[in-house]
Amino acid sequence: MENNNRKGWLYLLPAFAFLGAFLVYPLIDVLIYSFEEGYNFASQTSFGLGIYNFSYVLRDPYFLQALKNTFILVIITVPLSTGVALLISLALSSVRKLRQFYQTVYFLPYVTNTLAVGLVFMILFKQTPYTDGLMNLILSWFGAAPVDFIGGPYWAKMFVLCFYTVWIVLPFKILILTSALASVDETYYNAAKVDGTSRGRIFWKITLPMISPTIFYLVITGFIGAFKAYADAVALFGVDLNAAGMNTIVGYIYDMLYGNSGGYPSYASAAAVILLAIVLTITCMNLLVSKKHVHY
Numbered sequence: 694m695e696n697n698n699r700k701g702w703l704y705l706l707p708a709f710a711f712l713g714a715f716l717v718y719p720l721i722d723v724l725i726y727s728f729e730e731g732y733n734f735a736s737q738t739s740f741g742l743g744i745y746n747f748s749y750v751l752r753d754p755y756f757l758q759a760l761k762n763t764f765i766l767v768i769i770t771v772p773l774s775t776g777v778a779l780l781i782s783l784a785l786s787s788v789r790k791l792r793q794f795y796q797t798v799y800f801l802p803y804v805t806n807t808l809a810v811g812l813v814f815m816i817l818f819k820q821t822p823y824t825d826g827l828m829n830l831i832l833s834w835f836g837a838a839p840v841d842f843i844g845g846p847y848w849a850k851m852f853v854l855c856f857y858t859v860w861i862v863l864p865f866k867i868l869i870l871t872s873a874l875a876s877v878d879e880t881y882y883n884a885a886k887v888d889g890t891s892r893g894r895i896f897w898k899i900t901l902p903m904i905s906p907t908i909f910y911l912v913i914t915g916f917i918g919a920f921k922a923y924a925d926a927v928a929l930f931g932v933d934l935n936a937a938g939m940n941t942i943v944g945y946i947y948d949m950l951y952g953n954s955g956g957y958p959s960y961a962s963a964a965a966v967i968l969l970a971i972v973l974t975i976t977c978m979n980l981l982v983s984k985k986h987v988h989y
Contacts, residue, residue: 726962746963755935756964759945765851766858766922766941771915774859775908778866783896785867786874803864811928814857818842843929850930850939858925862918866911873907874900905987913979920972923947942968 727747731740750756785795802810817827820841829839842849881899890898901908923943926934934940935948942964949961 723962723965726958727966729959731959746959747967750960750963750967753960755940755948756942756945758935758938759940759942762851762854762926762939763920763922763941766855767916767919769855770858770862771912771919773855774862774866775911775915777859778863778870778911779908781863781867782870782874783900785871799867800864802860803868807861807924808928810861811857811925814853814860815843815929818853820845844937847938850937853929854926854939857929858919858922861925862915866915869907869911870904873904877903909979909983909987913976916975916979917972920968920975 728742728744730743730745781799785799788795819826820829820839820843825833825839826842828842832839840846840849842853844850877900881903882895885895885899921943922941926939926941926944930937930939934944940948946961946964946968949957949964
């Protein structure tokens with residue numbers, strides 16, 4: 694028995710080594726950097742340990758703007774994308790003919806390059822000296838004035854970013870929810886139909902509880918993914934997100950390391966720790982809520 698246990702731990706050793714080298718060690722390193730004040734990257738020296746890096750980041754207007762943008766993105770896109778994906782999945786589940794074809798069509802945006810999709814969205818929404826863009830053309834049909842969604846007011850740029858984010862994450866959620874709906878036992882539906890139960894009650898009392906673990910998984914991963922958003926904003930507004938006022942927390946961390954204001958790993962590490970704390974808090978809150986509303 695002891696030999697089997699030793700072999701088991703031996704088989705797990707490569708995984709532990711990989712996690713230690715690429716997950717545990719970088720996390721510890723970031724925590725150390727975040728408390729080192731006046732850290733000099735060239736000489737690898739600092740003045741001492743303290744919380745100045747956190748206080749600087751929390752007072753930095755660029756970080757506060759990135760924090761605001763990220764929270765708006767999370768609050769809008771996660772519930773909206775999950776709800777729309779559920780509606781589309783329900784519609785696909787009711788289609789018998791060409792179901793696989795429709796599933797493939799809806800999944801295509803997920804396998805398309807993010808920057809390529811961003812360029813398409815920029816062309817659709819960007820206002821140039823030669824054209825106002827397709828979206829403004831549609832708005833003109835209703836008598837609305839043209840809006841520069843890429844370089845114009847803040848709310849217009851946030852609308853495009855949220856629209857783009859929902860578009861990008863929708864295919865994956867549709868695929869997962871469609872599979873979850875297909876796994877629900879038909880016996881429950883047949884029994885409900887025999888009792889004359891309405892479709893709405895079947896959805897709320899059978900379908901939704903049965904797929905609630907999948908919905909919870911999508912919500913959790915959606916929150917984490919939205920908090921890590923960066924490439925979406927770059928695809929739409931370019932690399933200078935601070936100038937556009939559309940930076941995210943991950944974008945702020947990148948700028949502190951490699952951007953125009955780069956070379957400050959301590960500030961970047963402090964921002965990363967703050968992001969970790971936010972994501973961990975929201976995840977724990979979701980886990981507490983799931984105990985009452987998720988049925989396993």
